[in-house]
Amino acid sequence: MSALIQNILIKVGQKKDRLLDILLSVQEAESFVSDENIKIIAGSLQLSEIDVRQCMSFYHFFSTKPSRHRIFLNDSVMANLMGGQKVKEAFEKVLNCKQGEINADGIGFYTTACIGMSDQEPAAMIDGVIFPSLTPERVRFVVEGINQGKSLSDLYYLPLGDGRNGGAALNTMVNSNIRKTGLLLDDYYKSGSALTIAIEKSELEVIGIVKTSGLRGRGGAGFPTGMKWEFCRSSEGAEKYIICNADEGEPGTFKDRVILTEKIEMLLEGMTIAAYAIGAREGIIYLRHEYQYMRQHIENALAVARTKKMLGNNILGKDGFDFDIRIQFGAGAYVCGEESSLIESMEGKRGEPRFKPPFPVQKGYHNKPTSVNNVETFCKVCRIIERGGEWYRRYGTKQSVGTKLLSISGDCPRPGVYEIEWGMTLYQMLEMVGATNTQAIQVGGPSGSLIGKTGFDRKICYSDISTGGSMMIFDQSRDLIKDVVLNFLEFFIDESCGSCLSCRACTQQIRNKLEKMIHGKGVSTDIEDLKKWAKFTLVSRCGLGQSAANPISTSIANFPHLYQAMVQKEKDYDTCFDLASAVADSCKVVNRVPNF
Amino acid sequence: MERVKFQIDNKDCEALYGQMLVDAARDNGVYIPTLCNMQDVKPCGSCRVCTVKVNGRYATACTTPVACGMEIESDTEEIHEIRKALIELIFAEGNHYCPTCEMSGNCELQALGYRFGMMVSRFPYQFPQREINTDCQHLIIDYNRCIRCKRCIRTIKDKKGKSYFAFINRGDKLEVTMDKEMAKTMPLKVAELAMENCPVGAILLKETAYRVPIGERRFDKKCIGSEIEETDVKVFMGELNNE
Numbered sequence: 001m002s003a004l005i006q007n008i009l010i011k012v013g014q015k016k017d018r019l020l021d022i023l024l025s026v027q028e029a030e031s032f033v034s035d036e037n038i039k040i041i042a043g044s045l046q047l048s049e050i051d052v053r054q055c056m057s058f059y060h061f062f063s064t065k066p067s068r069h070r071i072f073l074n075d076s077v078m079a080n081l082m083g084g085q086k087v088k089e090a091f092e093k094v095l096n097c098k099q100g101e102i103n104a105d106g107i108g109f110y111t112t113a114c115i116g117m118s119d120q121e122p123a124a125m126i127d128g129v130i131f132p133s134l135t136p137e138r139v140r141f142v143v144e145g146i147n148q149g150k151s152l153s154d155l156y157y158l159p160l161g162d163g164r165n166g167g168a169a170l171n172t173m174v175n176s177n178i179r180k181t182g183l184l185l186d187d188y189y190k191s192g193s194a195l196t197i198a199i200e201k202s203e204l205e206v207i208g209i210v211k212t213s214g215l216r217g218r219g220g221a222g223f224p225t226g227m228k229w230e231f232c233r234s235s236e237g238a239e240k241y242i243i244c245n246a247d248e249g250e251p252g253t254f255k256d257r258v259i260l261t262e263k264i265e266m267l268l269e270g271m272t273i274a275a276y277a278i279g280a281r282e283g284i285i286y287l288r289h290e291y292q293y294m295r296q297h298i299e300n301a302l303a304v305a306r307t308k309k310m311l312g313n314n315i316l317g318k319d320g321f322d323f324d325i326r327i328q329f330g331a332g333a334y335v336c337g338e339e340s341s342l343i344e345s346m347e348g349k350r351g352e353p354r355f356k357p358p359f360p361v362q363k364g365y366h367n368k369p370t371s372v373n374n375v376e377t378f379c380k381v382c383r384i385i386e387r388g389g390e391w392y393r394r395y396g397t398k399q400s401v402g403t404k405l406l407s408i409s410g411d412c413p414r415p416g417v418y419e420i421e422w423g424m425t426l427y428q429m430l431e432m433v434g435a436t437n438t439q440a441i442q443v444g445g446p447s448g449s450l451i452g453k454t455g456f457d458r459k460i461c462y463s464d465i466s467t468g469g470s471m472m473i474f475d476q477s478r479d480l481i482k483d484v485v486l487n488f489l490e491f492f493i494d495e496s497c498g499s500c501l502s503c504r505a506c507t508q509q510i511r512n513k514l515e516k517m518i519h520g521k522g523v524s525t526d527i528e529d530l531k532k533w534a535k536f537t538l539v540s541r542c543g544l545g546q547s548a549a550n551p552i553s554t555s556i557a558n559f560p561h562l563y564q565a566m567v568q569k570e571k572d573y574d575t576c577f578d579l580a581s582a583v584a585d586s587c588k589v590v591n592r593v594p595n596f
Numbered sequence: 597m598e599r600v601k602f603q604i605d606n607k608d609c610e611a612l613y614g615q616m617l618v619d620a621a622r623d624n625g626v627y628i629p630t631l632c633n634m635q636d637v638k639p640c641g642s643c644r645v646c647t648v649k650v651n652g653r654y655a656t657a658c659t660t661p662v663a664c665g666m667e668i669e670s671d672t673e674e675i676h677e678i679r680k681a682l683i684e685l686i687f688a689e690g691n692h693y694c695p696t697c698e699m700s701g702n703c704e705l706q707a708l709g710y711r712f713g714m715m716v717s718r719f720p721y722q723f724p725q726r727e728i729n730t731d732c733q734h735l736i737i738d739y740n741r742c743i744r745c746k747r748c749i750r751t752i753k754d755k756k757g758k759s760y761f762a763f764i765n766r767g768d769k770l771e772v773t774m775d776k777e778m779a780k781t782m783p784l785k786v787a788e789l790a791m792e793n794c795p796v797g798a799i800l801l802k803e804t805a806y807r808v809p810i811g812e813r814r815f816d817k818k819c820i821g822s823e824i825e826e827t828d829v830k831v832f833m834g835e836l837n838n839e
Binding site: 048057350357495 | 639641642644647659660661678681682685686688718719720722743746760761763766767769770774777778
């Protein structure tokens with residue numbers, strides 16, 4: 001066994017369930033995972049080689065080829081809207097290689113799904129460092145610098161970002177872009193105050209307060225937080241886990257990035273309160289790979305919390321209350337934002353969703369009761385414990401209590417994070433961000449809905465249009481079908497775990513048909529087909545599969561004229577068969593020239 | 597063990613608490629079509645063909661444990677349409693040429709196609725380029741026919757419990773692959789089991805083929821599922837023969 005692997009196994013643990021960490025550590029040290037290392041890892045974990053490969057190949061950021069540097073350019077809808085295509089061409093030109101290749105200087109160039117920078121696109125990650133607001137000129141500057149052997153931080157073309165982004169631990173050009181603060185983002189938070197209150201109460205009292213507040217999960221699904229904790233607490237088993245879902249992968253959302261940057265202490269404190277309430281001794285932040293630039297920043301916060309006795313044994317002097325938190329990095333898979341996939345991934349497996357029941361609160365991480373909550377949810381808990389459940393109910397609407405952080409991007413002069421009270425209409429939101437001439441809003445990311453003007457009086461809340469926070473604004477100049485819907489479909493096809501036939505195969509059929517229509521070959525029956533086919537994805541196992549056709553079904557419902565425009569008049573039947581090109585193909589095989 | 601009462605299509609049924617719906621239905625003489633599922637093997641719910649509605653919500657019968665008072669919809673127009681579409685999706689996704697396939701007549705996919713009265717897939721055939729792998733001394737793996745049901749991954753293991761097969765990649769690039777080293781030493785018995793467990797003709801034994809004569813194949817005379825059902829169902833195969 002090589003010294004490298006040996007050291008990693010000592011550090012991470014020689015266990016199957018740490019496979020993801022082992023692979024990530026190897027890749028970090030050597031820029032790739034070699035066949036040789038795969039063999040060694042498999043041998044030392046009593047796995048077959050193919051077991052290691054099946055885990056690795058599930059995640060986007062693993063490589064089996066060596067490179068000196070790796071560039072991942074975001075190709076999300078937002079990136080393309082902000083000039084991503086030109087930036088991509090610039091990269092391909094200066095690197096002299098295509099997307100997916102490693103150039104002669106050993107620089108790998110890849111595209112990737114939304115990296116959580118929709119407010120400062122086009123953005124790329126170079127060896128984990130974020131390069132936001134790229135232009136072709138900046139691409140040339142950066143790549144030339146890399147070629148001259150300069151360090152990445154010497155190639156910053158913008159001043160360091162606002163807030164804590166400019167600090168030594170983050171040292172990044174990323175901006176937090178907080179545009180509107182509310183009860184979470186306001187400055188009056190004092191570290192430790194909520195936890196001090198919580199541990200003076202009983203565990204059930206803490207859960208009671210959260211239940212009174214009416215707080216619901218902020219990741220998108222909106223499950224009542226207090227109830228989740230109650231279930232988890234009452235599930236059998238002495239060992240329990242608290243997991244923070246920081247896999248923020250829904251394209252267009254970036255509010256968790258901002259919380260992790262600016263309010264990390266609050267998040268850790270919220271997790272600790274949750275641990276106290278359910279009786280967990282171990283907490284894990286599942287952090288998306290794209291946010292690895294925050295590692296030092298979060299590690300520092302953890303260290304400070306430990307010295308302040310807010311983590312560790314006998315927290316704040318409370319006898320027997322032991323709890324600590326570690327970071328678990330993802331490796332690039334959107335579906336891992338689904339809580340059971342996330343747990344699978346944490347156990348070193350492919351991030352395929354589990355069946356429910358049993359739910360994670362019954363059998364989660366290592367089959368122990370586990371509460372998985374969103375970054376924002378944990379922070380809200382701090383506020384609620386500090387000020388009381390009744391106080392929290394004063395914000396928002398009766399059904400949707402409190403505030404919500406929105407990640408607003410696209411065609412508006414002030415993209416960024418806005419903390420609003422639930423119940424705001426989309427009109428009010430557009431006014432708030434200064435958007436004009438708006439054609440559509442994608443609410444809740446690709447898995448949400450594409451809403452047109454007639455829906456702008458709808459309210460942002462759980463009972464009307466619910467959202468995990470992603471809000472993308474498109475003005476009249478945008479081609480919604482080509483630039484938005486098609487990109488979203490591609491996203492789902494790529495990010496599907498592939499296990500469910502309905503999600504894997506049906507989305508491809510829908511994409512193919514839409515492409516055909518975009519190419520002017522649409523017939524009237526195509527629209528009906530798309531509507532029907534979209535329904536077949538609903539039988540998929542997880543939320544990804546069930547919402548994979550939402551881009552199609554909501555855009556057909558709200559923008560029927562755009563589909564009508566793609567249909568050839570008076571043609572309701574299409575053979576999908578192009579005789580001329582078929583003849584050309586077969587002639588090519590036998591080396592003949594078509595005679596018509 | 598506690599017994600629970602539930603209903604499938606308004607028929608009163610009884611089963612052991614926690615039994616999976618497909619099994620519970622079978623014990624009550626109700627056939628819920630399955631493809632990826634295997635009796636006594638941990639279900640994986642990948643093909644979705646056993647989709648039913650449980651108290652009004654979609655669920656796969658192979659992964660849903662039965663509970664007291666459940667109301668199941670299975671033999672309805674809506675569910676039938678979904679299942680048929682799923683079968684058609686499989687046919688369109690791979691390259692399934694029944695007439696030349698060794699498993700014709702023994703193939704569960706083909707049998708389901710007949711059962712659902714599928715004439716042609718409503719989805720355009722994708723004609724993917726897939727390989728045929730002969731690395732294993734005993735097996736031919738024809739990926740043209742692989743439906744990614746995970747049966748081989750779940751059941752074909754060596755003495756230490758290591759898998760011979762695994763998924764590789766994800767999404768539209770998802771494939772089943774075989775461990776190259778382990779393939780070389782796969783015992784014949786394991787290879788035979790691999791072929792037997794494959795619901796289609798993707799895993800075939802070398803040096804032997806077409807062993808079962810036409811007329812004696814699994815689905816030559818009986819429709820898939822008919823062994824479970826008490827009374828004869830509308831057999832689409834019959835309807836086709838009359839045409």
